[in-house]
Amino acid sequence: MNLKVLTIAATVLAIAIIATLFMQKGNYVGQAKTAYETSTKRTYDNALYKVGAVNDVIQKNTLLWKLACDAQKDGKTPKAFATLEQKIGTGVFLKPETRTDTLTGFRTRKVAWNSDYYIVASFDKKTEQLKGIDVSALLGKAAAEESAVEEEPEAEEEATE
Amino acid sequence: MDELNTEASQEDPVLTAKKAAKMKILLVVNIVVIVGLLVIMFAMKSGYAEQAKVAVSTQTRTYTDGVQQVSFEQDRFVEEWSMLWDLVFQTLSATDPSEAAFKNNLSALETAYNADPQKQELWKKWGDEKFAFSVSSENGVYQVKCGADCSVSFTFVKGTLKNSDYSALASLDVSSKFVVDAPKPFKFAE
Numbered sequence A: 001m002n003l004k005v006l007t008i009a010a011t012v013l014a015i016a017i018i019a020t021l022f023m024q025k026g027n028y029v030g031q032a033k034t035a036y037e038t039s040t041k042r043t044y045d046n047a048l049y050k051v052g053a054v055n056d057v058i059q060k061n062t063l064l065w066k067l068a069c070d071a072q073k074d075g076k077t078p079k080a081f082a083t084l085e086q087k088i089g090t091g092v093f094l095k096p097e098t099r100t101d102t103l104t105g106f107r108t109r110k111v112a113w114n115s116d117y118y119i120v121a122s123f124d125k126k127t128e129q130l131k132g133i134d135v136s137a138l139l140g141k142a143a144a145e146e147s148a149v150e151e152e153p154e155a156e157e158e159a160t161e
Numbered sequence B: 001m002d003e004l005n006t007e008a009s010q011e012d013p014v015l016t017a018k019k020a021a022k023m024k025i026l027l028v029v030n031i032v033v034i035v036g037l038l039v040i041m042f043a044m045k046s047g048y049a050e051q052a053k054v055a056v057s058t059q060t061r062t063y064t065d066g067v068q069q070v071s072f073e074q075d076r077f078v079e080e081w082s083m084l085w086d087l088v089f090q091t092l093s094a095t096d097p098s099e100a101a102f103k104n105n106l107s108a109l110e111t112a113y114n115a116d117p118q119k120q121e122l123w124k125k126w127g128d129e130k131f132a133f134s135v136s137s138e139n140g141v142y143q144v145k146c147g148a149d150c151s152v153s154f155t156f157v158k159g160t161l162k163n164s165d166y167s168a169l170a171s172l173d174v175s176s177k178f179v180v181d182a183p184k185p186f187k188f189a190e
Helices: A002-074 A078-089 A154-160 B002-009 B013-093 B099-114 B117-125
Strands: A097-101 A107-112 A118-123 A130-134 A149-151 B134-138 B141-145 B151-157 B160-165
Touching: A002 A078, A002 A107, A002 A118, A002 A130, A002 B013, A078 A107, A078 A118, A130 B013, B013 B099, B013 B151, B013 B160, B099 B117, B099 B151, B099 B160
Parallel strands: none
Antiparallel strands: A097 A107, A097 A149, A107 A118, A118 A130, B134 B141, B141 B151, B151 B160
């Protein structure tokens, strides 16, 4: 009788092992899939963020570059420059900062879409002519002479626009 | 009741012994099969583990390399694109609109850029000795490129700048140029 029970138990065990044999591949596939998906998802999310952010910088800096280049042809006065600025960067550019450079006496107009990327156009106050545009921030070489400029009174700023 | 007990006790001993022998053979066969199956199971287990490891690492690396390639191309493009915009800007704001001044300006920009040790390192990492504008010229028309769909043309007539066309550069859509694809579904058999 004991022998009979043992034989039945051994048969059941053999069937169970056969079932495990077939199931273990699925188990490994599942584990490998999870490992792959976890790892690639992290890479994907990081790259999506980084590449997307750089694309965004390129698109928005393109507007600043275009403004700087177009201004060399059609934005020689503060008014013409402001018109170009409106035409090119409405909805992207922040409110321009108009100041007076204490060193040169030029009126400067800083156009930016964030604190890192901007151009600064300088105009002669008397002749109202474009004297130059500083694009160094677009090349990653932002000038550090911010302290050399002072805030322009609000009324004067409005008049420029 | 007594009759039943008598029948049981009277079971043929030879038949009982034969049954027991069959059971023994079946048990031995079962044990052999179980051992065989266990051996196969462990062999396959290590095979699957190795296959899974290789499949995960190969496919993850393939994906990571693809993503890094996009990032690399984008980083390189940003450098070339910035320099091209700078060239356009410097050319348009130059007081001397001559072709000679343009050429000087072009090489001065390259020299200034390549003098930066950080940039030198960057281009070496990318497998190039240094940065150089991709310029082609014909009859006073200079085409400066930064990729297949990114170019600027400068037209000189009698040695003086007449036109600079940077519309392609200004209208470039990089969101479709640099795209990170989602990972492909995992394949165990690879």
